[in-house]
Amino acid sequence: MNVFGSGFAWNAFALNLAVAAGAAFSVVLVAFLVALRVKMHRIVDIAWGLAFAAVALASYGMSAGYGDDGRRLLVTLLTVVWGLRLAGHLAWRGRGQGEDPRYERLLGRASGNRTWYAFRIVYLLQGALVWLVSLPVQAAAYETGAMSFLAWLGTALWLLGLTFETVGDRQLARFKADPANRGRLMDRGLWSWTRHPNYFGDFCVWWGIFLVACDAPAAAAATVIGPLVMSFLLIGGSGKALMERHMAERPGYAAYRASTSGFFPRPPRGPREGDTEAG
Structure with missing residues (x-):
């Protein structure tokens, strides 16, 4: 059964879900590695917007030949512009500052290895949330009807x-x-x-x-x-x-x-x- 409507490429969309997850988790993994180097986990806030932009661009590439070209381009531009603006703003606002108190408090709760705790509770969770919140971006790229x-x-x-x-x-x-x-x-x-x-x-x-x-x-x-x-x-x-x-x-x-x-x-x-x- 095609739950998304006539002409929706379900199989291609299912593959897109996996690729989008890979794009989101790749961004947060890079952020984690950078955070370890600079010893500051507030880097993950910048990765939030960048991960959405990565998902949108991946979905745009994967949906070529499937969805309406106008909608594909529109939803990609809306997501990328928002994500890059947010990432740039947070990078500018955090320049020259130390660790965010939120992450200091969070890591203070760790009972074992703080690095592994941060990776699980902050980075993996953020990647999962990006994937979940971006579902409309991914689906819009595969809709065939005119806007x-x-x-x-x-x-x-x-x-x-x-x-x-x-x-x-x-x-x-x-x-x-x-x-x-x-x-x-x-x-x-x-x-x-x-x-x-x-x-x-x-x-x-x-x-x-x-x-x-x-x-x-x-x-x-x-x-x-x-x-x-x-x-x-x-x-x-x-x-x-x-x-x-x-x-x-x-x-x-x-x-x-x-x-x-x-x-x-x-x-x-x-x-x-x-x-x-x-x-």
């Missing part, structure tokens, strides 16, 4: 997300670069509309990419796990929830939390007491 309005709606949502990420990251970087803001918390620009414009941006990007893969309803049903997992990571996993636990004791954060949306943007509510920073 419908859903693909363009998804592209518009992707663009909204990329804008939130890019503008929010730039606003925060400029704020932190000003010595006058030392010790203060960021509550300006997009950060006054949502406490996490970067995570909201990621959310829009991945639901947008999912919409590009939605022209075949069965394909959408089979790959919706991708954006759902990403949404969980952003809201309840290593994104918003973890960041807010870290920020909870900062002076002024309670007032910022009371006045500013936790995720989906909206105008700030009421006067804010003090200044705030997130992300």
Whole structure:
């Protein structure tokens, strides 16, 4: 039974799943080797975006002659642009800094070999998540029908997300670069509309990419796990929830939390007491 719709090359897609897994795990393996050399596991954050780009490029190559060329190119460009921008931003932001406290705390839990523990809990898990979240990217490359309005709606949502990420990251970087803001918390620009414009941006990007893969309803049903997992990571996993636990004791954060949306943007509510920073 063809669960993805008429003309979907199931056998080729099954092979793509394996190749995509190899692409994702190759990137995180290289990141692991680099991390051992520089003795810093925050390198894996850069590999996150690069691994998605690698999966998209591998899927584009593997799907030649199978899927609609327009959709193949579109979903590849959306994924690669997002992944490279994110990797570049994290590399720039982390330059000259030491280990991320998140990884120091995580490795502090290791009862045996810390290196093997890091490889299993950080790198292998990240590779698996990249493969799972990227399922819509992989499936979209094999859909044969012409793109419908859903693909363009998804592209518009992707663009909204990329804008939130890019503008929010730039606003925060400029704020932190000003010595006058030392010790203060960021509550300006997009950060006054949502406490996490970067995570909201990621959310829009991945639901947008999912919409590009939605022209075949069965394909959408089979790959919706991708954006759902990403949404969980952003809201309840290593994104918003973890960041807010870290920020909870900062002076002024309670007032910022009371006045500013936790995720989906909206105008700030009421006067804010003090200044705030997130992300």
